[in-house]
Amino acid sequence: FGTKILPSEYRRILSTWSKSLVSYFTPYAFVEVPEFYGAGGNEIYDYVQTYLSSSTAIAAHHVSLCRPKNATYNTFALADNESIHEEFMGAQISWTHHVSHRQAGSNPINWRGLPAPEDEKRTYTLKIRKEVRSRVLEPYVEHVIATAKNFKDRTRDRLLYTNVRNNGGYNKRMWESVPFKHPSTFDTLAMSPELKTEIKADLLDFTKGEQFYHRAGKAWKRGYLLYGPPGTGKSSMIAAIANYLQYDVYDVELTEVASNSELRKLLIQTTNRSVIVIEDIDCSLDLSERKKAAFQKHTSETKRPEAAPAPPAMKRTGAEDETCRVTLSGLLNFTDGLWSCCGSERIIIFTTNHIEKLDGALLRSGRMDMHIHMSWCTFPAFQILAYNNLGLETHALFPEVEKAIFDKAITPADVSELLLKKKRDSTAALEGLIQVLLQETQLVSELPAAVNFQQQEKYDTVSVTADGSPLAADESGAVEDSKANAENLKACLQQQQQHYCSKLII
Numbered sequence: 001f002g003t004k005i006l007p008s009e010y011r012r013i014l015s016t017w018s019k020s021l022v023s024y025f026t027p028y029a030f031v032e033v034p035e036f037y038g039a040g041g042n043e044i045y046d047y048v049q050t051y052l053s054s055s056t057a058i059a060a061h062h063v064s065l066c067r068p069k070n071a072t073y074n075t076f077a078l079a080d081n082e083s084i085h086e087e088f089m090g091a092q093i094s095w096t097h098h099v100s101h102r103q104a105g106s107n108p109i110n111w112r113g114l115p116a117p118e119d120e121k122r123t124y125t126l127k128i129r130k131e132v133r134s135r136v137l138e139p140y141v142e143h144v145i146a147t148a149k150n151f152k153d154r155t156r157d158r159l160l161y162t163n164v165r166n167n168g169g170y171n172k173r174m175w176e177s178v179p180f181k182h183p184s185t186f187d188t189l190a191m192s193p194e195l196k197t198e199i200k201a202d203l204l205d206f207t208k209g210e211q212f213y214h215r216a217g218k219a220w221k222r223g224y225l226l227y228g229p230p231g232t233g234k235s236s237m238i239a240a241i242a243n244y245l246q247y248d249v250y251d252v253e254l255t256e257v258a259s260n261s262e263l264r265k266l267l268i269q270t271t272n273r274s275v276i277v278i279e280d281i282d283c284s285l286d287l288s289e290r291k292k293a294a295f296q297k298h299t300s301e302t303k304r305p306e307a308a309p310a311p312p313a314m315k316r317t318g319a320e321d322e323t324c325r326v327t328l329s330g331l332l333n334f335t336d337g338l339w340s341c342c343g344s345e346r347i348i349i350f351t352t353n354h355i356e357k358l359d360g361a362l363l364r365s366g367r368m369d370m371h372i373h374m375s376w377c378t379f380p381a382f383q384i385l386a387y388n389n390l391g392l393e394t395h396a397l398f399p400e401v402e403k404a405i406f407d408k409a410i411t412p413a414d415v416s417e418l419l420l421k422k423k424r425d426s427t428a429a430l431e432g433l434i435q436v437l438l439q440e441t442q443l444v445s446e447l448p449a450a451v452n453f454q455q456q457e458k459y460d461t462v463s464v465t466a467d468g469s470p471l472a473a474d475e476s477g478a479v480e481d482s483k484a485n486a487e488n489l490k491a492c493l494q495q496q497q498q499h500y501c502s503k504l505i506i
C-alpha cells in the first residue's frame with residue numbers, strides 16, 4: 001500500500017528513520033561481514049566461515065556438510081540463514097549467515113577467485129550486547145582469526161589453483177582449485193645434496209624473513225628461476241617447495257590470460273603463503289619481438305656498423321599492453337614493480353627448458369633471486385632414484401653405475417623410467433641402466449680454454465658431436481648442426497657474442 005501512495009524518496013527517508021530508531025532502542029550491536037568488499041573479496045568473511053566450520057558449527061541445528069572431490073577432510077558450514085550462539089569472555093555472541101538476493105548486474109567474485117552465486121548476497125552478522133562491545137569485540141575478532149588460521153593449517157588440504165579464461169569484468173571464475181596432493185619432497189628429489197641444502201636454507205630464511213623484508217623496504221616475496229632440460233625435475237622441485245613450506249600453488253597458464261590487466265587481477269587474488277608458478281616461460285610469453293630487436297641491434301653493431309640503427313628493444317605503450325596478450329613488462333611489473341607488494345610471503349617460480357631464449361631483462365640480477373639449474377642425473381641423484389624406485393640403499397652394481405653415469409647426458413626422468421621397467425628385479429634394472437648409460441653421449445665438464453666467458457648476459461648449451469663438430473645455436477636459440485670442427489667452436493661463440501656456454505656435449 002505504502003509503495004503506491006508514497007513517493008520513493010519519502011519511503012527511503014522513512015526507512016532510514018525507522019532503522020535509526022530501532023538501532024537506538026535495541027540493546028544489541030550488529031557487525032556485518034559481507035562476502036565482498038568493493039570489487040574484490042573480504043578475507044574476514046573467509047576466516048569467519050572457517051571459524052564457524054570448526055567444531056562450534058557442528059553444534060548448530062542446521063549445517064551443510066561438504067567434501068570437495070579428492071579432498072581429505074569434510075567441511076561443515078553453517079546453513080543459509082541459520083544462527084549459532086556462543087559465549088566469549090562472559091559475553092553472549094551470535095552469528096547468523098544471511099543469504100539474500102543480490103541486485104541484478106552486480107556479481108563479483110570472492111577473494112579466492114570463486115564466483116558469487118548468480119543472484120545471492122552472503123553476509124555473516126555478528127550480534128553482541130552494546131554494553132560489552134568495546135571490551136569484547138576486538139579480542140573476539142582476533143580469536144576468530146587465530147582459530148580459523150589454526151584450523152585451516154590442521155585440517156584443510158592445500159590447494160592447486162589454475163586460472164581459467166576470463167572474458168572481462170568480475171562475473172567469471174578466475175581460479176579453479178583442486179586439493180594439492182603431489183608427493184614430491186626434497187627427500188625424493190634426485191639432485192645434488194648440496195644444492196638441496198642450499199635451497200632449503202634459502203626457503204627457511206625467506207619464511208622467517210618478515211622483519212628483514214620490512215626493514216629493507218622490500219616486498220616479502222622470493223623469485224626462483226628453474227632451468228634445465230625436460231625431465232630433470234623442475235615440476236617435481238616446485239611440488240617439493242610447496243610441500244616443504246606447506247603453501248598453496250597457483251599454476252598460471254599465461255596463454256589463457258588475455259592482457260596485462262587481467263594478469264594483475266589474477267595475481268591480486270592469490271593468497272599469501274603461496275607459490276605462484278609460470279612454467280615454460282619462454283613458450284608462454286611473447287619474447288620474439290624483443291629478441292629480434294636485440295639480435296638486429298647486435299648484428300648492426302657487430303657486422304654492419306654503417307647500417308641503420310636497430311629498432312629500440314620492445315617498448316610498448318600502455319594502450320598496446322592492454323590489447324596485446326601478456327607482455328614481459330606486464331609480468332615484470334607484478335614480480336618487481338608496484339604490484340609486487342600487494343600480498344606477502346609469496347614465492348614466484350618461472351621454469352624454462354631454454355634459458356638461452358629468455359630475455360636479458362628476466363635474467364638480470366635482482367629479478368629472480370635464485371637461478372636453479374636442474375641438470376643431468378649424477379651418481380648421488382641416481383642413489384636417490386634407486387631408493388625411490390627400487391628401495392635400494394646400496395647394491396654390488398652401484399660402483400659400476402657410478403663409473404658409467406659420470407658425465408652422461410641422461411635425465412633423472414629417464415633413469416627413473418629405466419629402473420621402474422624392472423622394479424621387481426633390482427639387479428636386472430641396474431644392468432639395464434648400465435647398458436643404456438654405456439651407449440649415452442658423454443658430457444665434458446671442462447670447457448675448452450678457447451671459449452670466451454666475457455659475455456655472461458646470456459646462457460646457452462652448445463653441443464658438440466662425438467667427432468668434435470659443434471652443434472651451434474643460431475640467433476633464435478635453436479641448435480643446428482654446423483658441421484664445423486671443435487676449433488670452430490671458439491669462433492662460433494665469439495661471433496655470437498650474446499651466448500654463454502654452460503655445458504658441452506661431445
Ligand SMILES: Nc1ncnc2c1ncn2[C@@H]1O[C@H](COP(=O)(O)OP(=O)(O)OP(=O)(O)O)[C@@H](O)[C@H]1O
Nearest residue numbers: 188189190191230231232233234235236412413416
Ligand atoms: N630430479 C628428479 N628427482 C626425482 N624425480 C625426478 C627428477 N626429475 C625427473 N623426475 C621424475 O621424472 C618425471 C618428470 O619430471 P618433471 O616433470 O619434474 O620434470 P620437468 O623438468 O619439469 O620436465 P618438463 O620440463 O618436461 O616439464 C617425474 O615423474 C619425476 O618423478
